[in-house]
Amino acid sequence: MKNIIKPNSFIIGAQKSATTSLYNWISQHPDVCAPSTLKDYPFFLRDKFFNKGIESLKNEYIECGFINQKIIMQGNVQYMFDTKAIKRIFEFDSDAKLICVLRNPVDRAISAHKYFSKLKIETLTLSEAIKTENERSKESLQAYFDFTYKAHGLYAKQLKEIFSIFNRDKVLILLYDNLKQYPEECMKEVFNFLEIDEGFTPDYHVLNATGKVKYQFLQNLFFSKSKFRKYLVDNLVDPILPLHKRTKIRWAFNEWNTKKEDLNDDSKDDSFFNERQELKDYFFNEIEELEKLLNINLNAWKH
Numbered sequence: 001m002k003n004i005i006k007p008n009s010f011i012i013g014a015q016k017s018a019t020t021s022l023y024n025w026i027s028q029h030p031d032v033c034a035p036s037t038l039k040d041y042p043f044f045l046r047d048k049f050f051n052k053g054i055e056s057l058k059n060e061y062i063e064c065g066f067i068n069q070k071i072i073m074q075g076n077v078q079y080m081f082d083t084k085a086i087k088r089i090f091e092f093d094s095d096a097k098l099i100c101v102l103r104n105p106v107d108r109a110i111s112a113h114k115y116f117s118k119l120k121i122e123t124l125t126l127s128e129a130i131k132t133e134n135e136r137s138k139e140s141l142q143a144y145f146d147f148t149y150k151a152h153g154l155y156a157k158q159l160k161e162i163f164s165i166f167n168r169d170k171v172l173i174l175l176y177d178n179l180k181q182y183p184e185e186c187m188k189e190v191f192n193f194l195e196i197d198e199g200f201t202p203d204y205h206v207l208n209a210t211g212k213v214k215y216q217f218l219q220n221l222f223f224s225k226s227k228f229r230k231y232l233v234d235n236l237v238d239p240i241l242p243l244h245k246r247t248k249i250r251w252a253f254n255e256w257n258t259k260k261e262d263l264n265d266d267s268k269d270d271s272f273f274n275e276r277q278e279l280k281d282y283f284f285n286e287i288e289e290l291e292k293l294l295n296i297n298l299n300a301w302k303h
Contacts, residue, residue: 005061006054009097009194010089011039011075012162015152016111017103017176019077021206025187026073028202032194034073035064042076044085044092054092071194078145081152083161090165097194098166103176104301105153105286106279110272116146126275150282156289173294 011019011026020039027034037060043049049056061072079085080100089096103111113129116122121142122129129136129147137144137151162171172193179186183204191198280302287301 003058004055005033005058005066005072006093007038007057007072007074008093008095009071009073009099010079011073011077011099011101012086013077013080013100013158014102014108014155015077015081016108016115017077017101018179018206019075019101021204022099022101022174022179022190023073023075025183025202025204026071026190026194029071029191029196029200031069031196032071032073033061033064033066033069034071035060037063038074040076040078041074042078042085043074044088045076045078045082050088070196080158080162081145081148083165086162086165094166096166096170098162098171099174099190099193100159100171101174101176101179102155102290105155105283106276106301108153108176109149109279110276112146112149112152121146126272130275130278150279153279153283154286156286156293159290159293175296177300 011023013019023034023039024036026032027036038057041049041057043054043057057074066072076085079089079098086098089098109130110126113122113126124132126149129149133148133150137148159171159173172190174186174189184201187202188198191200284302287298290296291298
């Protein structure tokens with residue numbers, strides 16, 4: 001057991017809130033070991049991974065250059081969305097530190113829909129997806145985790161459940177707008193929370209922005225759900241390439257084939273006017289509840 005490498009800090013969400021960029025910025029700190037392959041790896045979420053035991057992650061940390069760093073990170077944007085994962089993390093380490101980023105839920109929903117549409121995962125329009133969300137979320141795990149555009153934005157509900165499990169001082173909450181406008185101040189806050197040198201300055205490169213596809217043909221080839229692609233992946237790619245190499249290739253391709261936009265600021269689209277108004281009405285009371293819970297002003301989200 002003494003050779004097991006155990007993560008002690010987690011980015012738990014929210015989806016499409018610049019968590020990939022944040023994870024990368026944290027990973028650059030010399031006191032942190034944070035493999036890119038374990039960002040959004042659903043270890044505490046999916047039984048088939050969790051049942052393998054924490055030792056199954058050892059090689060990913062070694063490949064990342066583990067040298068007994070103080071902070072060992074892992075993350076998944078669905079952790080805050082699914083209480084089962086939070087409970088498992090608490091049972092694994094009740095002193096673990098959790099970091100989440102909250103984004104205007106209207107913007108987050110639009111960004112998520114555009115992102116999954118880009119990846120050829122989402123086939124419905126945003127209006128259709130919103131109207132059918134409740135029924136659709138019961139169809140599959142993917143629909144539950146990826147196509148729940150409204151449910152993902154119920155931050156007050158999710159945080160109340162998290163606070164019932166973890167002490168509040170173990171949870172750092174950042175706002176997406178602050179992370180975008182004042183990354184230096186936010187990173188000092190993060191490093192202070194993790195109790196490592198807050199004077200370290202990372203390279204503030206933006207990752208996983210939704211953006212627009214450069215070459216649609218290649219995007220279709222790389223991310224399509226065709227039987228031929230599945231056969232190649234299952235029989236040729238997965239058996240040959242370990243997880244960390246597959247993940248690096250996927251990230252590299254997605255970054256290369258995406259026209260860059262400013263830190264996921266991809267939701268200010270007039271074509272979504274009606275959907276935006278519908279989502280504003282839906283989230284209004286939830287945002288007010290979040291203001292009370294966190295004792296912050298979120299008027300900008302309500303107008």
